[in-house]
Amino acid sequence: MVDIHIHTSFSPDAVGKMENYILKAIELGMKTIGFSEHINLDLEYYKMLEGNTDIEAYFQEILRLKKVYGDKIKILFGGEVGFDKKIEKQAEELIAKYPFDYIINSIHLVSGEDAWLMPFYKDRTKKEAYDLYLDNVYESLCANYEFNTVGHIGYVIRRAPYDDISMTIREFGDKLDKIFKKVIELDVAIEINTKASKTLRFLPTVEILERYFELGGRKITYGSDSHDTNRLLDGYEEVKNFLLAHGITETLSFENGKEIYNKI
Numbered sequence: 001m002v003d004i005h006i007h008t009s010f011s012p013d014a015v016g017k018m019e020n021y022i023l024k025a026i027e028l029g030m031k032t033i034g035f036s037e038h039i040n041l042d043l044e045y046y047k048m049l050e051g052n053t054d055i056e057a058y059f060q061e062i063l064r065l066k067k068v069y070g071d072k073i074k075i076l077f078g079g080e081v082g083f084d085k086k087i088e089k090q091a092e093e094l095i096a097k098y099p100f101d102y103i104i105n106s107i108h109l110v111s112g113e114d115a116w117l118m119p120f121y122k123d124r125t126k127k128e129a130y131d132l133y134l135d136n137v138y139e140s141l142c143a144n145y146e147f148n149t150v151g152h153i154g155y156v157i158r159r160a161p162y163d164d165i166s167m168t169i170r171e172f173g174d175k176l177d178k179i180f181k182k183v184i185e186l187d188v189a190i191e192i193n194t195k196a197s198k199t200l201r202f203l204p205t206v207e208i209l210e211r212y213f214e215l216g217g218r219k220i221t222y223g224s225d226s227h228d229t230n231r232l233l234d235g236y237e238e239v240k241n242f243l244l245a246h247g248i249t250e251t252l253s254f255e256n257g258k259e260i261y262n263k264i
């Protein structure tokens with residue numbers, strides 16, 4: 001059981017204390033835990049909203065807790081970069097400055113607009129909003145920084161206010177194929193993220209994941225995207241059963257960027 005998408009109180013929108021996550025993980029019998037604080041560098045947007053992760057403080061706490069709990073559990077130092085063309089250079093510099101074990105590359109801002117908030121959807125049809133989002137995901141794969149897994153593909157489905165929120169292969173297959181072909185070419189993973197919504201078990205959706213497998217994709221990371229300790233490993237069993245049913249027996253984690261395969 002390896003969960004590598006976790007936010008602690010170092011992320012501006014999360015509350016769980018890192019040490020409490022570690023204690024819970026040890027209690028649950030986890031051998032590895034991966035933290036992935038937000039790296040949102042679009043200051044114009046985020047500073048006024050909620051501030052940013054203090055990466056130095058985050059790193060120091062990782063070092064401290066590794067000393068305390070390192071013999072009981074492997075603690076990984078990751079980051080979730082919110083890709084945005086404007087901050088690509090800054091992200092590259094920050095990633096180079098710290099010894100991250102891995103980077104999750106995610107889209108939260110779509111062409112500068114926050115896809116978590118309703119104005120993004122207001123004047124767009126589903127087709128327009130999803131197409132734009134998927135174009136941004138593809139652009140994020142061409143980022144000039146290195147990353148190890150692609151966060152929550154299909155993110156817009158979590159928040160879309162449309163009657164029919166589905167992102168079907170029939171409608172969006174071309175763009176999804178382009179994304180998956182690039183993922184496979186880059187030899188990175190995609191994430192199964194269980195912070196979905198009431199109607200979704202996880203992201204990407206089953207149909208989209210099956211398309212990834214069909215195209216030859218095999219590399220999967222699992223992330224609860226916890227913002228508090230109570231969601232650690234949330235939905236893990238369901239993801240595990242889904243993966244086993246599709247012949248995938250391992251999920252990936254990363255140490256110093258190096259792939260580690262974990263039997264599920």
Ligand SMILES: [Zn+2]
Nearest residue numbers: 080106151152
């Ligand atoms: Zn995210």
Ligand SMILES: [Zn+2]
Nearest residue numbers: 005007080225
């Ligand atoms: Zn996240």
